[in-house]
Amino acid sequence: MSRTVSPYEADPPSAKRIATSVVLAVVGAAAVLVTFVLPAEYGIDPTGIGGALGLTALNAPAKTVQIMEVSGGNERYREVAIPDFGQPVPLPNPAVFQQQGSAATTEEVKVTLQPGEQTEIKALLKTAKVMTFSWQAEGGLVYVDFHGHEPAAGSAFWVRYEEQQSGTHGSGSLVAPFTGEHGWFWMNVSEQPVTIKLNVTGYYEKLVDHGITKSSGESAWAE
Amino acid sequence: MVALFAPPMFAHGVEGGDAAYLESIEGVHFIPLLYLGAKHMVTGYDHLLFLAGVIFFLYRLKDVALYVTLFAVGHSVTLLFGVLAGIHANAYIVDAIIGLSVVYKALENIGGFARLGIRFDARAAVLLFGFGHGFGLSTKLQDLSLSQDGLLANIVAFNLGVELGQFAALALILIAFNIWRRSDRLARAAYVVNVLIMTAGFALFGYQMTGYWVS
Numbered sequence: 354m355s356r357t358v359s360p361y362e363a364d365p366p367s368a369k370r371i372a373t374s375v376v377l378a379v380v381g382a383a384a385v386l387v388t389f390v391l392p393a394e395y396g397i398d399p400t401g402i403g404g405a406l407g408l409t410a411l412n413a414p415a416k417t418v419q420i421m422e423v424s425g426g427n428e429r430y431r432e433v434a435i436p437d438f439g440q441p442v443p444l445p446n447p448a449v450f451q452q453q454g455s456a457a458t459t460e461e462v463k464v465t466l467q468p469g470e471q472t473e474i475k476a477l478l479k480t481a482k483v484m485t486f487s488w489q490a491e492g493g494l495v496y497v498d499f500h501g502h503e504p505a506a507g508s509a510f511w512v513r514y515e516e517q518q519s520g521t522h523g524s525g526s527l528v529a530p531f532t533g534e535h536g537w538f539w540m541n542v543s544e545q546p547v548t549i550k551l552n553v554t555g556y557y558e559k560l561v562d563h564g565i566t567k568s569s570g571e572s573a574w575a576e
Numbered sequence: 577m578v579a580l581f582a583p584p585m586f587a588h589g590v591e592g593g594d595a596a597y598l599e600s601i602e603g604v605h606f607i608p609l610l611y612l613g614a615k616h617m618v619t620g621y622d623h624l625l626f627l628a629g630v631i632f633f634l635y636r637l638k639d640v641a642l643y644v645t646l647f648a649v650g651h652s653v654t655l656l657f658g659v660l661a662g663i664h665a666n667a668y669i670v671d672a673i674i675g676l677s678v679v680y681k682a683l684e685n686i687g688g689f690a691r692l693g694i695r696f697d698a699r700a701a702v703l704l705f706g707f708g709h710g711f712g713l714s715t716k717l718q719d720l721s722l723s724q725d726g727l728l729a730n731i732v733a734f735n736l737g738v739e740l741g742q743f744a745a746l747a748l749i750l751i752a753f754n755i756w757r758r759s760d761r762l763a764r765a766a767y768v769v770n771v772l773i774m775t776a777g778f779a780l781f782g783y784q785m786t787g788y789w790v791s
Contacts, residue, residue, distance in 0.1 A: 365687030
């Protein structure tokens with residue numbers, strides 16, 4: 354078969370014409386690149402025209418927001434890029450939302466302590482589960498130690514959330530740092546009987562009432 | 577696991593959703609890979625620009641078939657070889673070379689090499705540039721972590737799809753060319769159109785080289 358030839362190959366234009374054409378092609382390509390493509394694709398805008406046309410916005414650096422790591426983790430904050438087009442910012446810890454099958458349990462517990470008596474009421478919570486609480490003491494002052502420990506670990510360790518040497522109320526919320534018992538040790542430190550009313554709402558397994566014991570003088574609490 | 581493979585608008589890599597699909601599959605998925613190959617070719621304007629330059633002055637269907645087959649053989653070889661043998665070339669450099677292939681063909685069409693007294697064997701050149709185009713494709717696929725399970729059959733399906741897509745695109749280009757050739761304006765416009773193709777080739781080259789330097 355014969356090779357079909359471009360009419361220009363048989364009779365090529367002058368060198369000058371070809372050179373001019375090539376130069377025009379290069380200049381044209383450079384113009385398109387510099388004014389449109391590079392600003393849009395890479396944010397490179399030497400002439401400023403791309404910016405004026407609004408093209409550099411296509412390649413602007415992502416805005417970020419600092420989202421606090423509210424539960425768990427060692428980081429206090431994580432910086433995350435804000436995506437485009439109304440997309441949600443990805444959370445460092447998506448477990449801040451916990452889907453549950455039903456509403457949280459709400460309970461009220463009342464206990465009356467004679468002077469010197471102590472009690473412990475604990476909620477069994479799995480890791481990262483949430484509860485809110487509010488308690489009031491009527492008739493006197495109580496010592497309270499709001500704390501948590503793992504029964505499996507025995508007396509190996511425990512954590513303290515809040516301690517009051519003598520108080521009449523407490524309220525707050527807790528995200529359980531580990532699976533275990535998280536609750537209150539109260540001791541009546543006044544001369545009169547004190548009635549403690551505790552309200553708990555949360556996703557705990559159950560409340561455990563360790564009963565009333567006489568204080569031995571120490572603030573050690575029963576397991 | 578979603579591939580955050582976001583190729584810029586002008587370089588036709590494998591787009592996000594398709595990339596995610598390719599990374600997730602295991603085993604043979606013949607028809608989807610066939611389709612993706614065809615889609616890649618039909619949207620692959622750098623390949624199509626080169627093809628348009630190649631068939632610009634080819635009037636006989638026999639010649640068109642020959643040159644297109646040479647191109648197809650070239651890019652099939654390097655696509656298969658590149659992916660299966662794990663040849664890793666820099667995607668920007670390969671795409672820049674593809675841009676230069678477009679420049680080469682347009683320059684040859686306006687008699688640039690003839691004026692310089694250089695004669696290339698056009699058939700060998702198309703085959704060689706075909707190799708380059710195929711590498712362009714294989715580097716894009718290598719950026720994705722494709723499952724080894726069924727890889728050969730999937731790449732063959734993809735390659736077949738590329739050929740089908742090329743066939744479809746070529747048919748359209750030929751129809752357009754034939755309509756155009758019947759009018760008198762062809763003779764005058766042919767030169768300018770080839771210079772425009774050359775411009776596009778230079779733009780592709782510059783764009784890919786910028787990408788290379790920036791990354």
